[in-house]
Each structure stands twice: as structure tokens, then as C-alpha cells.
Amino acid sequence: MKYRAEIDGLRAVAVIPIILFHAGFEFFNGGFVGVDIFFVISGYLITTLLIEDLEQQKFSIISFYERRARRLLPALFLVMLCCIPFAWAWLPPQEMKDFSQSLVATASFSSNILFWLGSGYFDSANELKPLLHTWSLAVEEQYYVLFPLFLVSTWRFGKARVFWFVVTLASASLLLSEWGWRNSPTANFYLAPTRAWELLAGGIGAFIVQRRGIQNNNSLAFLGLAALLFSILVFDESTPFPSVYALVPVLGVVLILIYGNKGSYAARLLSTRLLVGIGLISYSLYLWHQPVFAFYRHATTVQHATGYVALIGVTLALAYLSWRYIEQPFRLKTIIRRATIFSLSSAAIAGICIFGVMGITSDGFAKKRNEALFKDLAYNTSRLGYVKCPESLSKNKPSLDYCHGTSNHPTALVVGDSHADDKFYGIAKAMDQYQWQLIGNSSCPPLLGVNLKAADGTVCTERLQKIFNYIRSQEQLELVVLSFAHAYPLDTFIAADHVQRKFDPRDSIITDIKNPQLNRADAFYGGLAKTLELLNQLKIKVVVMVDIPELTFFPLDCIKGKTECAFSKQEAITRQALHRRRLAELGARFANVKINDPTSIFCSGDNCSILRDGHTLYRDSHHLSLFGSLYYGRRFATWFQQSNIDILTASRELKTRPD
Known part of the structure; x- marks a missing residue:
């Protein structure tokens, strides 16, 4: 040639x-x-x-x-x-x-x-x-x-x-x-x-x-x-x-x-x-x-x-x-x-x-490299001994990203998106009086009666229906913890990961199935209200988590000293104003629902940081590290007890009370 x-x-x-x-x-x-x-x-x-x-x-x-x-x-x-x-x-x-x-x-x-x-x-x-x-x-x-x-x-x-x-x-x-x-x-x-x-x-x-x-x-x-x-x-x-x-x-x-x-x-x-x-x-x-x-x-x-x-x-x-x-x-x-x-x-x-x-x-040689820099950023729950859900849930289409726990006969569920996944480990560890299970899907908040396609392209509608059908089938359930990101109905993302990936929440589809004319925020929180109504009908006690603050920086950059590890409490609360107001309204509406605000985990007074006890609570700009999950779980368990909510007893009373 x-x-x-x-x-x-x-x-x-x-x-x-x-x-x-x-x-x-x-x-x-x-x-x-x-x-x-x-x-x-x-x-x-x-x-x-x-x-x-x-x-x-x-x-x-x-x-x-x-x-x-x-x-x-x-x-x-x-x-x-x-x-x-x-x-x-x-x-x-x-x-x-x-x-x-x-x-x-x-x-x-x-x-x-x-x-x-x-x-x-x-x-x-x-x-x-x-x-x-x-x-x-x-x-x-x-x-x-x-x-x-x-x-x-x-x-x-x-x-x-x-x-x-x-x-x-x-x-x-x-x-x-x-x-x-x-x-x-x-x-x-x-x-x-x-x-x-x-x-x-x-x-x-x-x-x-x-x-x-x-x-x-x-x-x-x-x-x-x-x-x-x-x-x-x-x-x-x-x-x-x-x-x-x-x-x-x-x-x-x-x-x-x-x-x-x-x-x-x-x-x-x-x-x-x-x-x-x-x-x-x-x-x-x-x-x-x-x-x-x-x-x-x-x-x-x-x-x-x-x-x-x-x-x-x-x-x-x-x-x-x-x-x-x-x-x-x-x-x-x-x-x-x-x-x-x-x-x-x-x-x-x-x-x-x-x-x-x-x-x-070795999960990226996490133990052999600079532990002070990298250990908390590793996130792998695959070796924690959880029981996997039946294949009908975890593998049959539409498959679910998250479906595992301490038992396949749970008395308590954590339900939601990746913001449920990152808290499950700590909650299940700190509250072992329950048989816990995580069920959910990345980018899919637990909304009932809503057509939902997330900004990253994840189609949620059928997955959510599968999740709610499973909840209906679990007669032994006493407690459901709902945890999910709050930014879906907003017009902007500020979390550094979302900004880096050029995600835009306006690319998502959030429509009420029965009333498609509702705006995205009303459809979103209307879907959450329908979820709470279902759980109320099933006589299950519910805790809804206020979302953790988003970070405009990466924890890795903070650990390396390239940026501050602190963030503004007021800015975080202002960012979540719609989320907090809507959750407060739902908490007042349903007697079986309690709202948990995690802000004090990260903030002392007006000073907020992602660092605690020489560790980072976050692994990226909007998810907890494993250390952060453990820390969060312990604080959640303390709140749970101090709130004088004997949910286990109350739930059993609800289930045995005649309609």
C-alpha cells in the first residue's frame, strides 16, 4: 500500500x-x-x-x-x-x-x-x-x-x-x-x-x-x-x-x-x-x-x-x-x-x-492510601451483610436501585431516592429495635399519583408504583421513613455535582396524573400528600426527613484545603423555604406524620460545617458519607426518643383499632 x-x-x-x-x-x-x-x-x-x-x-x-x-x-x-x-x-x-x-x-x-x-x-x-x-x-x-x-x-x-x-x-x-x-x-x-x-x-x-x-x-x-x-x-x-x-x-x-x-x-x-x-x-x-x-x-x-x-x-x-x-x-x-x-x-x-x-x-485502595483524605469519601454498602429483596422486586423490570435490609419481613422502611440510601445505613444501625428495609430508586422521590421523569433521565412512574404496591403488601409495617432530595420542583440546582453535570431541574417531568395542569411544585407536594394519605389509610406511622443542605463545593476540595468546609445556615434554610413550608403543612395535616429537621447535625448556631470529629459528613455535594450516615442515624435515634413518640406502640394500636 x-x-x-x-x-x-x-x-x-x-x-x-x-x-x-x-x-x-x-x-x-x-x-x-x-x-x-x-x-x-x-x-x-x-x-x-x-x-x-x-x-x-x-x-x-x-x-x-x-x-x-x-x-x-x-x-x-x-x-x-x-x-x-x-x-x-x-x-x-x-x-x-x-x-x-x-x-x-x-x-x-x-x-x-x-x-x-x-x-x-x-x-x-x-x-x-x-x-x-x-x-x-x-x-x-x-x-x-x-x-x-x-x-x-x-x-x-x-x-x-x-x-x-x-x-x-x-x-x-x-x-x-x-x-x-x-x-x-x-x-x-x-x-x-x-x-x-x-x-x-x-x-x-x-x-x-x-x-x-x-x-x-x-x-x-x-x-x-x-x-x-x-x-x-x-x-x-x-x-x-x-x-x-x-x-x-x-x-x-x-x-x-x-x-x-x-x-x-x-x-x-x-x-x-x-x-x-x-x-x-x-x-x-x-x-x-x-x-x-x-x-x-x-x-x-x-x-x-x-x-x-x-x-x-x-x-x-x-x-x-x-x-x-x-x-x-x-x-x-x-x-x-x-x-x-x-x-x-x-x-x-x-x-x-x-x-x-x-x-x-479494595474499593479504590481506600485503606492503603491517605486515610485522612479519602476514607470518609468511600461509599460501599455491598459488604454490610444486608438481606437482598426478592428478585421480583430488585431485578424484574422495572428494576429498583435500592432494595435490601436487615430482613425481608420489615417492620420499618426507609423509602425514597439516593437521599434515602445514604441515611439507611446509619438509621438501621442506630435503631435495631426494628427490622429495617430500604426500598427506592435513585432520582425517584416517593410520590404517589405522579408521572415523574427526573432531570438525569430516570423514568420513575412505574418504579414508584412498584414501591407502593410492595408497601401495601407488608401488613407488619409499623414505621415508614421518607427521605428524598428537595430540589426536584425548583428552577435551579446548586449542588456542585449537579452543576458539574449540567443538570437542570426544569428538564424533569413532574405531572399529577389526574390533574396535569398543576405546576411542578403543586404536583410534587400533591404526590407526597397522596403518599401520606396511603400510609395513613394503612395505619402506618411516618417520619418525613427535611432534606440535608446542598453544598456548592465538593468535600474532596474542602479536605484538600482548596475551599472552605463551612456553609451558611441561613442560605441553606432559604434555599429550602418551599420544601420546609410544604412539609410543615403536611405535618399539621396528618396526625400520623412527624417532620424531622436535620439542620442541627451540621450547624451549631449560625456556623455550619461538613466536618465532625475529624471526619467529613458528606461524600459529595448532596450525599452523606458512611461516617455521616452513622452520625446522622445516632442523632435521628436520639430525636426519635426525645420526641416522646412511641411509634412502635402507637402503630400497633392503630392497626388493632376498629375503623
């Missing part, structure tokens, strides 16, 4: 927008299409090599995988190894555990599956994941495993028929992606079946070039280049991707590959020395930019454009060094033999996977 300088120029056109997009330069909101450009180029080059080897009857699957290993693995393993000390120093336990999972997934060529199971690509929390970008490498690696085998097995039918097989596969994959963005957008973005058509499009281009040669058509080549620029500058995260929209950059690359002869204007532009130089180091540039940016975000509270400009310079330097001293030597068989490349790759994969598994099983 002859060298084409314009392909290196295309690589530059792919990687530059990706870097600028991830650096937050809004002018390049469509920079993510750079990955699609890479896919088409890879499909073209791989198919060209395979066709040449098959036609010359010298194809070897071992030689093919050797070339891929030499090309991809050395620089990738270098970047992964360099990430580990920074992750060790800067990541709290849960994020270190997540990073460890990504190490294992990347080393096993399955990181796209891991990130698919996690969250959407455009979630701002992903900006903090050092190895997020390896999802595209996983897609390519999975393609490299299957496509050569497909080509070899079908080659006996003749090249013409194989071409149409490839066209058919590409068409099916494109149709699947068009279905996917409507029905499962995250899977559609990350997984190989809906991305394969982009690589296959490059393969189709390779078949055409093999048959007809590279054509010289200025208009079509320039149209291809214009299509790329249009995609980069006009597309944004609201553009369904991949889908038929992706045909714009994909066909743009194909047009350049087929019609961009070195005499064309597009090829001349792409063959300029600067673009070719960037293209040569583009793989290393791609590998380095995400961890450099991610660790910068971990290390600083506020990021600036000037900082990203400096980091782009650092990335360029790192990319050149790894290209010059890692990529190039490992590609030369005269320097490193086949056996050596396979043995080194195997050793690197094994070592990285072992380290990753250790990080996963």
Missing part, C-alpha cells in the same frame, strides 16, 4: 477538533466527529491491507494481529501506566475504583461496554474519567477481531460479491444506529454494532480504490473536506449520533479517500507539512489528551481557557515523545521481534488487569 500524505492530514483534521472539543472550546462543539473520521480511515487502511494480502495469498492472522499490536498497544500501555500515580494521588476511593475498572476494561478491549453501562458520553462527569476516550479504541479492536475473519471466510465467493456483503453489513449497521439513537442512545453511541458501518464505509472506499485507483476530482474531494468542516462546526451534543447525521462526516472522508488524488486541491491542503506532522503523532495525541485534561480537572477547582491552551502544549510534547521513542521503535521488526511484542503485551495486560482488580476489590 502506497503512503498517502493526505491521510495523515485527515488524521490531523480528526484529532484537533477532538482535543479542542474536550478542552471546552464551544466553537468546536462537533469535535466529537473526529472519532468517526478515525473510524473511516482505519476501515480504509485495514481493508486495503487485507485485500492486498488475500489477493497475493499471503494473509496471516498472526501477522495481522502482530501489526495491530505494534501499532496500538505500546503507546496505550504507556499512557495507562502513567495515569496510575496521578490517579493514586488525586482520585477519591470511588473514583479510584471506577478508574481501576476502566484499567481492566481498557486492557481487555472492552472499555466501550464499561462506559455504556455507566453513563452518556456527554455527561459532564465523564470529563473526570482519564480513560474515557479508550471506548473508541475498544470499538476498533473488536472490529479488528471480527472483520479479518469475515473477509477470509467470504473471500472464496470472489471480491465483487464480498464488496456487496460489506455494503449489506454497513447498511444494516447504519439502520441499527438510526434505531438505536431513538431507543437506546448510550448503547448506540458506545457499542460496536452501531459503529461498525463507519469502519465498513472506509472498507467500501478501499474496495473502490483497489478497483479503480485514486481518482482526481477536485469538486468531490473538496465537497468531502467541506462536509468534515460542516460537521465539526455545526453539530453538537444534541445531534443524534451515530445516525444518518453521521453520514455527513463519514461520506466526507470516503470522498476524500476515493477522489483526493495528490493533485487535487483537498489533498494538497491536507498534505501540508503542519497537518501531516500532527497526523503522524495523532494516535499519541489522542491517547494523552483525555488523561491530561481529566487530571487537570481533578487538581483544580476552577479551570481556565489559558490552562487548557497550556495543557494542549503539554499534550503535543508528550505525544511527540511517545511517538518518537515508543510508537516508532515498536513498529520495527528489526528492533523488536514478534515473540517479544506478544510477550510484552501479554505481561502488560496481565499486570494492568491485576492492579485493576485489586483496585476494584
